[in-house]
Amino acid sequence: MDLLGDAIAAMRVGRPGSTRTDLRAPWGLHFDKVPGAGFHVVLQGSCWLLAPGADPLALGTGDVVLLRGGRGHGLADDPATPLEPFPSARPADLTATGSGARTVLLCGAYHLDLVRPHPLLRELPDVIHLPARLGRHPALRSAVELLSHELDAEETGTGAGVPPLVDLLLLYILRAWFDDQAVGGRALALHDPSIRAALEALHRDPGRPWTVAELGDRGGLSRAAFARRFTDAIGRPPMEYLTWWRMTTAARHLVETDDALSSVAARAGYSSEFAFARAFKREFGKAPGRYRRLT
Template sequence: MDVVSDAIAAVRTGRPSSRRVRVQGRWCARLAPYEGAGFHVVLEGRCWLLPDGGEPVSLGPGDAVLLPHGTGHVIADAPVDAAGLRRAVPFERWDGGKGWAEQEGREGREGPDPDRDGHRAGSPVEMLCGKYRLDRSRAHPLLAELPPLVHLPDLPGSSPELRAAIGLLGREVDERLPGSGIALPSLVDLLLVYMIRSWAALNTGGSWPAALGDPVTAAALRALHGDPAAPWTVGRLAAEAGVSRPTLARRFTALVGRPPMAYLTWWRLTRAAALLRETGEPLEAVARRVGYGTPYALSHAFRREFGTTPGRYRAATGG
């Protein structure tokens, strides 16, 4: 496993969902804050997205937006003032393929004059919209570092793998081909990976993009995530990275925010929590998989980190 895959797997719960939306006329919909992450991809036309507490973002064909922390937002055919925000229709009330606006009797009205890009408010808009169910209580710091809104415009030559995933997802959502029950959630997961990759490539000044781009720190992270149960020491990690122990400790701590062994302890307990939630494995097996010699040793560390025992945690989370 790599760091990005592990960061997603540690917080993901249930299956992601997505649907294709086509609207026309004057419309304005609100998505309330939610536990998870959301995305929108514009396939045709132009629209506006206004995140709670943020600035409006103009979206065009091929643009993708990720809201990694479930930020509430409004999406509309044109910029919205305060009065328009109060009239926004809840996204859940959207009706099949007719559009949100029809519910207020405004479908088909022509909007204002076109803007300088030739877009007229009220023109047809087609989007892919979806949600990921995430437990953010144990979010990996890589995901925690993501801003409230990640806008990935469709620029020439940018993220070809993201564009390919968008095309495949749009076709699966639209046609419901045989096997879509497996293909759809897999493609939505793939879309999340590619959006995070694209953000990291564009924001190399962030802590985690820098950590993943640093050969020494990245090598140590790959080793820890590849086999968290191994008897790691700073010396053994330094050998994996091909540097001295002081060099590894200095670079790892500066970029990741905690020393290598402290990060390993945190990651082992995060993995233990995921196994307790998602599997019925006995505590002894869970302890062995995350690098603790006995269930007692895991229980002691787990209680110190989570404030409860593994058994109570499993019962509370439905594991």
């Protein structure tokens, strides 16, 4: 059970888009705000990240940066270089020829539903910078190396290998960031065995009639102690989170499958379609059938 993977899946509304950029200084690119999260991987060379309200940030080969909320920003060979708009059509490859140093980047965006962010992802900083450091985050480093290889290769099927690697990159970025955090805030949910055990149980079987006492037993805590710790870490009480998760997964099933409403309701823990529809409408503002037709 991968809680971060579940959190990402709950917010995903489409496949990531990415562009390989091969640049020669001087160059500068401005990226508009996107409905999700923007990311950049420095495959070769170096550059500067220019984010509003922040000092220019130097990026080197192997560095990865994620911009929560897809905020507008710039990348350039030098902070003083004027920025040109990044093509809105997002070509698969973008080349800019100059006479200076070469920089190769993978730039893109993850399309995420920011209206209903998963509690684990609410406290992410505006900019996550994961510099390339020997021995740190080997899975992330391996993903970056594989992406670089796939983008440079001219072998059969290379194009098909990039999207799943870009998808996996987001999971590794978030894992690396959470691993670097002190145990506090939302990071507590992943580092605390009691809370993690409860979350894994809820995610594995959301339709089960869970009680707070039963979830506390999973982590070896009393009902009251567990409820306090869970609420502090997640930002909502256990049963409120369970309802949120049930409705979130039900919404995904409505969109991604043709299952009957009775089946979706049962999977979410409701024996009555009427009770499920009422709970769903409270959460999403529309009935399940209407939600399925309009999404």
